[in-house]
Amino acid sequence: MTFISLSHFNNKTTIKDKMMIFCACLLIMSFLIVMLRSITMNVIVKKLHIYNPLTKAILYDSDELRELGGAITDSGKNEIHIDWAKLYPFEYSATENKTKSNKSTSTEVQKFNEFVTHCHSTKNRITGIEKKIGDWTNIYFWNYMVSVKCYNLYKKTICWDISRTKEYNSVVVMPDGQLVSFNPRVDTSWKINAVKSLSDKCHESGINFLMVLAPSKIARSETDYAGKLDFSNQNGDEFVTGLREYGVDVIDIRDEIETAGFEQHQLFYKTDHHWTASTARWASSKILDYMNNHYGYDADISLLDPIRYDKTTYPSNFLGSRGKKVTLAMTTKDDFSLYYPKFQTAIHISIPSLSVSKDGDFSVVYDMSRLNNLSYWTYSYGDNALTSMENRLKADGKKALIVKDSFALTAMPFLILGMEKIQGIDLRYFTGSLLSYIKSEQPDTVIVLYNIENLTAENKNNSHTAFFDFR
Amino acid sequence: MVFSSTVFLFLFLPITLLAYYQPFFKSRTFRNRLLLFMSLFFYAWGEPIFVFLMVFSIIVGWFIGLHVGEISGHSNAVRRKWFVTGVVFNVGLLFVFKYLTFTAHELGLLLGRDFSFLSISLPIGISFFTFQILSYIFDIYYGKASPQKNMLNVGLYIALFPQLIAGPIVRYDEIEKQIAARNENIHDFSDGMMRFIYGLAKKVLLANFIAQIADNIFDANTSLSVATAWLGAVAYTLQIYFDFSGYSDMAIGLGKMFGFHFTENFNYPYISRSATEFWRRWHISLGTWFRDYVYIPMGGNRVSKVRWILNLFVVWTLTGLWHGANWTFVLWGLFYFVLLMMEKITNFPEKIGVLAHIYALLAIIIGWTLFRSPDINHAMNYIGTMIGVGSTGLFDSTAWYYIYNGRTVWILGVILSTPIVPMLKNRLNNTKAMNICEPLLATVIFLLSIVVTMSSTYNPFIYFNF
Incomplete structure (x- = not known):
């Protein structure tokens, strides 16, 4: 602390004094490092575009920074902003319009509301800046990822294996090494109503509607966890029962797994919350089979037989979302496989927000640039607002629209083998009106494919980026 | 801002330490102003709007402090009026921001009316800083301390970041001299x-x-x-x-x-x-605050038995309510009231x-x-x-x-x-x-x-x- 006035520190110093001064100096050093690295990144590199050996040395861990959100160049550098709401506008209901006109009549109330809104937005803006600065103090700390690893090592040392149920992506290591999250019990009634309403609207337009519920890692039969620590299956049961009572078509993949006698953990990546591509292919065959039987599709289910694929495996390649959270201090990477049909395929894939438009065989569904980073996103180019796939060898005119989460990334490439066109909409990114889109595209079937853990998703009031906001 | 955050540990604290112990400006005035500025920034980090409320309440507290002290030259009756004004203002402020929403909701249930439009956010640490302002007014009124002529010193006492948002509730008479003269040493x-x-x-x-x-x-x-x-x-x-x-x-x-x-x-x-001993060991600054500023002014235990029970009842209801606007906190306070009464009357913990x-x-x-x-x-x-x-x-x-x-x-x-x-x-x-x-x-x-x-x-x- 040489730069601090030591005039007050003129008494004889003890070991304790020295050690505590050392600790205070560590905090000051941390401050200087965070400042140096964040200014280098956010001013010198990003604004002044100076990326020379010196700035490289300061930002020596730029690969890790990219994953932490402090990328030198943004990971979505090729992403195009599309105003989906302009292309597919929302229609206000009569009730909403009425509420609006009532509100406009009272100017004093309106002024007060505007003031409150202004205060809230100011606070939110400031909070946003504070959060950003807060994040910087983490990610620009020297060797942040080493710290995260040490933290997980500490948890391992004290034998701590409990996660906060309500915390997003909080992870528990199961006895077989599988990384899982426990989900709280939630009220699914408004989600049931939302799906029912979408189903009704589809039927009114002569469109089939199918809800597909993908499982989480914990099976209903794991009674030490299910219903005691993890409630995803209870949420799922309530959700499926509610929908069936309303007469909505549902495929509960958990039922299919139980019928097939699979061991549920093995259907997932150990370090990730997603099912494996192999599981997705098997689930796709079940979905296509259902569509053949109920909606008049003519999909050749045998095309999804595993023996009809070559598999390329990349050993110890994939550290999934949960693995990243607990780091390699507590787990090891998964093997990651890509599948290539042995039969002839001709696929067109188009993703407007990434300017992707490719024709070719099955391999066009893979974004190989993701393979060593976000491996799961190799399939279907990751989550995007809209993903379209066309099967050039299938001219039966059958189209499906999947309202999807990331579980569909591995399913869509296999589903397209059974129909002419499939479109995937991810409501987290698609900010336009789903109903307008359906009206404009007129698919034969609308499928909502969500994994069971999404039932804990919150309703993000009017953000139009919520899983169950089907407006 | 919380102490166990990286913003506090890697930004706020190092900057404050560096600025406080820099070798160029070492006067007490500079250091006190610096701590006040940093404390307001510390509060504004989590409450960018309500920081103005805290500043306002500091100004009012300082102004009232000037009028309740004996050196103000006012008669006792006038001082008393200022004192009551100060207490009503601060308790009122606490009521509006902490209890009004709850009260309106309960009244709404009782009267069958919807008062949900009365939904006021709770400013962080309002119970702590309001109690410190009240302590300032009480201590001056009862002659335990002199009023601060310098408003910034009152501000420092109320807003000093280490104890601002979750205590301990520092009483003015304990810290008055430290603001003016303290000895920092290794x-x-x-x-x-x-x-x-x-x-x-x-x-x-x-x-x-x-x-x-x-x-x-x-x-x-x-x-x-x-x-x-x-x-x-x-x-x-x-x-x-x-x-x-x-x-x-x-x-x-x-x-x-x-x-x-x-x-x-x-x-x-x-x-x-015993529960009595627990409250001598738990949140000591709150217990002594209620004892010195509520229980004793009400007569403490030097009153009739019925009045004494009433005094305890009031103190424990307020203790419960201080923790939050919810019936669970009231019940929690009354739970301790019952236990303490039982212990005082039967003295049974000593016997078992x-x-x-x-x-x-x-x-x-x-x-x-x-x-x-x-x-x-x-x-x-x-x-x-x-x-x-x-x-x-x-x-x-x-x-x-x-x-x-x-x-x-x-x-x-x-x-x-x-x-x-x-x-x-x-x-x-x-x-x-x-x-x-x-x-x-x-x-x-x-x-x-x-x-x-x-x-x-x-x-x-x-x-x-x-």
Whole structure:
């Protein structure tokens, strides 16, 4: 602390004094490092575009920074902003319009509301800046990822294996090494109503509607966890029962797994919350089979037989979302496989927000640039607002629209083998009106494919980026 | 801003330390102004709008302070009017921002009307800073301290960041002289740093971990076994102690680093033998505040028995309400009122020997269950489960899961909530090994706490809401 006035520190110093001064100096050093690295990144590199050996040395861990959100160049550098709401506008209901006109009549109330809104937005803006600065103090700390690893090592040392149920992506290591999250019990009634309403609207337009519920890692039969620590299956049961009572078509993949006698953990990546591509292919065959039987599709289910694929495996390649959270201090990477049909395929894939438009065989569904980073996103180019796939060898005119989460990334490439066109909409990114889109595209079937853990998703009031906001 | 955040540890604290101990401006005035500025910034970080409310209440407190003191030259009647104005203003402010929404909601239920438009956000730490302003006015009115002519010094007393948002509630007469003249020295600095480290460790290495068990169990929305319900209650008992006493340790330590000496706020409350003793050891600054500014002015125990009971009833209802606008807090306060009355009248904890510890612990745990529950219905159901009503059995795999997978933290939590460590320290005091080992251990704990703070995301302090 040489730069601090030591005039007050003129008494004889003890070991304790020295050690505590050392600790205070560590905090000051941390401050200087965070400042140096964040200014280098956010001013010198990003604004002044100076990326020379010196700035490289300061930002020596730029690969890790990219994953932490402090990328030198943004990971979505090729992403195009599309105003989906302009292309597919929302229609206000009569009730909403009425509420609006009532509100406009009272100017004093309106002024007060505007003031409150202004205060809230100011606070939110400031909070946003504070959060950003807060994040910087983490990610620009020297060797942040080493710290995260040490933290997980500490948890391992004290034998701590409990996660906060309500915390997003909080992870528990199961006895077989599988990384899982426990989900709280939630009220699914408004989600049931939302799906029912979408189903009704589809039927009114002569469109089939199918809800597909993908499982989480914990099976209903794991009674030490299910219903005691993890409630995803209870949420799922309530959700499926509610929908069936309303007469909505549902495929509960958990039922299919139980019928097939699979061991549920093995259907997932150990370090990730997603099912494996192999599981997705098997689930796709079940979905296509259902569509053949109920909606008049003519999909050749045998095309999804595993023996009809070559598999390329990349050993110890994939550290999934949960693995990243607990780091390699507590787990090891998964093997990651890509599948290539042995039969002839001709696929067109188009993703407007990434300017992707490719024709070719099955391999066009893979974004190989993701393979060593976000491996799961190799399939279907990751989550995007809209993903379209066309099967050039299938001219039966059958189209499906999947309202999807990331579980569909591995399913869509296999589903397209059974129909002419499939479109995937991810409501987290698609900010336009789903109903307008359906009206404009007129698919034969609308499928909502969500994994069971999404039932804990919150309703993000009017953000139009919520899983169950089907407006 | 919370102490156990990287923004505080890697930005706010280093900047404040550097600016405070820089060699160019060393006057008391400069340092006090600097601390005030940094304290307002500290508050504004979490409350960018309500910081103006706090500044306003400081200005009003200072202005009233000038008129309630004997040196104001006013007659006693005029001073009294100013005093009442100050109390009404501050209590009114607290009522509006903390209790109005709750009162309107309850009135709405009673009258069958919708007052939901009256929804006011709770400014962080309002109970703490309002009580400090009241302490300032009381101390001047009763002649314990002189009014500050300099408004910025009042501002520093109220807003001083170590104790601003979760205490200890520093009384004006205790700190008046330290604002004007204090002696920063290396021993105080290192004592303060070590105390801060211990507080940080209590928060991030114990409270935050145990909180995961308590939250999971209390928020489970499902039937529990008796053992799991007890585990949840015990986990919350440990969590709230390490959370709040950890915060107080950090506050006391930070104060010492800048030359301030705050009073202690905790003294191993869970070794108490009665509810009365518990309240002498738990949140000491709040207990003494109510004793000196409410209980004694009402006559204390030097009144008729009925009046004395009424005085206690008022104090414990207010103590409960101070913690939050919810019937659970009122019930919690009244729960202690009943226990204290029983203890004072029968003196039974003195007569039951070692069983008194068990009685006190059971009372404390039941009390925290009331305190933690979102409403009385939930609290009663939970307490029912603890005694087997509506439970899924005595013991189940869930209870074992929480015991087994959190075993180290449970053991550490139980040990560190007793004075075993200070007893050992006293035995080894001033030995060479102790003089080397303690700072070394503190440094290791500090590094570990930093690592955990950086890497975990859960950090809200429980006491911010009060």
